[in-house]
Amino acid sequence: MNTSSIPGGNQAGGSRINWQALWKYRHFYLFVSPFFILFAIFGLYPLLFSLFLSFTKWDGITAIHWAGLYNFRLMLHDELLWRSLWNTLVIGVLYIPPMLILAFLFAQILNSQWLKLKSLYRAAFFLPAVTPMVVIAVVFSLIFSSERGVLNYVLLMLNHVLPFFHFKPIHWLDSEQWSKVSVAILVVWRWTGYNMVLMLAGLQAIPIDYYEAAQLDGANAWQSMRHVTWPLLQPVFRFCLLLSLLGTLYMFDEVFVLTNGGPGTSSTNFGLYLFNLSFTDFKFGYASCVAYSVAIVVFGLSLGINRLNRRNSEGA
Amino acid sequence: MNKAQKPNVMALRLATYIMLTLLAVVFVFPFYWLFTASFKTQAQIFVTPPHWIPSHLMWSNYTDLFQQTNILRAFFNSVVTSAGSVLLSLFLCSLGGFAFAKYPLAPGNNRMFAFVLGTMLIPGAVTLIPTFEILVHIHWINTYWALIVPGAVGAFGIFWMRQYMGANLPDDLLAAARIDGCSEFGIYWRIAVPIAQPALAALGIMNLIGSWNNLMWAFIVLRTPSMYTLPLVIYLMQGEMSTPWGMLMAGGVFTVLPLVIAFLLFQKQFVAGITAGAVKQ
Structure with a gap:
């Protein structure tokens, strides 16, 4: 790397490959080459190899057997796969609305000028997003403990304040009805701050003039939120939604540590299912087939959502 | 900013502060629980009613x-x-x-x-x-x-x-x-x-x-x-x-x-x- 300057001005015209230009910009190719080399090894090759594996039976050790479309047929009758996708959906429905609403509220409040101690509040809500999931899940399994957990204790205490509800201790982690709720609570706790920060960035991008104009027109706080903030925050909101949907599908640590998909398979989401298929059962062929199929469906769906997103934001 | 703020605005802000602080406490609680539990014995961790504040700092978990x-x-x-x-x-x-x-x-x-x-x-x-x-x-x-x-x-x-x-x-x-x-x-x-x-x-x-x-x-x-x-x-x-x-x-x-x-x-x-x-x- 001892070339001191790039000679300028002697561009040789021509429509064929311009070797002179390639040589002139050799540093460009050199500098971007690590990405392409690593991508070829750890991206492109795996992508093609796993496509190939989708049509095979393989445990990772013995010989690879061609299986044709067997794996795809197997998927249709794989109850656990459909169960895990269903669980993914339920967990998503349980946590995404409260999380996004809470994140929006926090962002809205933290964005107001009169609030003091902003960075303190922001830190409190945001801290969960930077902490190792495994530790947090372990703490939550303590908190959720049905016999001696803090959460059930607080719930029973509430009976003194709100006697009409008759709260009973809830089997958070060891009952099929509640295991998904527990995962959802953990996820809300973990990801609300993250979404809050994204929405805060979105709010701060809204020009203050808009609010002043709304105020001049006699809009009250609610009206300016409804007619200024809400429409302008739509893209951020949809983006958070998309991230959360994908996150739920491929979520792993949360479920793996807190419930390990149980009791039974009641909280097994797709991410955990795929992991178990790959690294517990070592069904590499079938797992590749499932991963590929779901990824393609998801890709199609997000393309659809994105298009909707763009059409709507153009209309606004 | 309007100097003479209406009392209901002040009340609203106070309510917001209280709610926000309460939620912040809920969000920080797992960290607090992690930290204090690390100074408790196995029995103290699972005691009911819970020990909100550990009676003394026990370092044996760390050793x-x-x-x-x-x-x-x-x-x-x-x-x-x-x-x-x-x-x-x-x-x-x-x-x-x-x-x-x-x-x-x-x-x-x-x-x-x-x-x-x-x-x-x-x-x-x-x-x-x-x-x-x-x-x-x-x-x-x-x-x-x-x-x-x-x-x-x-x-x-x-x-x-x-x-x-x-x-x-x-x-x-x-x-x-x-x-x-x-x-x-x-x-x-x-x-x-x-x-x-x-x-x-x-x-x-x-x-x-x-x-x-x-x-x-x-x-x-x-x-x-x-x-x-x-x-x-x-x-x-x-x-x-x-x-x-x-x-x-x-x-x-x-x-x-x-x-x-x-x-x-x-x-x-x-x-x-x-x-x-x-x-x-």
């Missing part, structure tokens, strides 16, 4: 942690793999981002960059098994390399650095350096890198959170206890039959603390880093 587990080794492994991935990824992403931003006339620049962006659509779940197989074949299973190299250059990192350098690195400055006889790599290293420090900090923090917290990949590629990282040690401390809860909590504090301290010191950069991570659409 047990250091004597009975290889936690310092795990800490070292976590530091090496995290530092390795952060530094390697910062170097390669900024180099690539610099090239994409500052050689716009290089043939293929735009198309190659579009390709880089396109790779972001590939979900990790699809490439997991083949990547694992590659590591088996090149004998990288149970090595630091397995945690550092496969994810070293992310498309997002290149995108992020390209945007920043494109906006903040004046072409005149680069031209002047060339005239002074600075090599192309020298321009990157001595001019672009120092200017891009805020972007590097954000990207580095994002990578740090990812690699420090990584459980699944560590679980897959690490085999012997001497190579385990902190999250893996914490995960495996949970026993089938009995779990040493106090020690586990102490280990948790040990794992969480570095990031919490870093976060409190560099809150701004953390937020920037996290927000940056989400710009990838």
